[in-house]
Amino acid sequence: MAYTEDNPRYHLVKIRAMLNGVMRHCREDMGKIAEPKTQALFYTTAEVLNGLITTYSRYEKELEEKDGRLAA
Numbered sequence: 001m002a003y004t005e006d007n008p009r010y011h012l013v014k015i016r017a018m019l020n021g022v023m024r025h026c027r028e029d030m031g032k033i034a035e036p037k038t039q040a041l042f043y044t045t046a047e048v049l050n051g052l053i054t055t056y057s058r059y060e061k062e063l064e065e066k067d068g069r070l071a072a
Helices: 009-028 035-069
Strands: none
Touching: 009 035
16 A cells, blocks of 8 residues: 555655665675674674564554544
């Protein structure tokens, strides 16, 4: 669904997609680098971003449910 810029979900969706892209990039680069500390840093970064992505998704769902209650 497309949201207008004044809707918080518009920004949530955009930022979540950006976070997802960085998380995927970190996971891909882990396999390209042999240095263990760098791999650990990329792994940790990907895990933290995954947590943020989950939080964004849950908040977006909360907003959708709130909008559904308001419309009913």
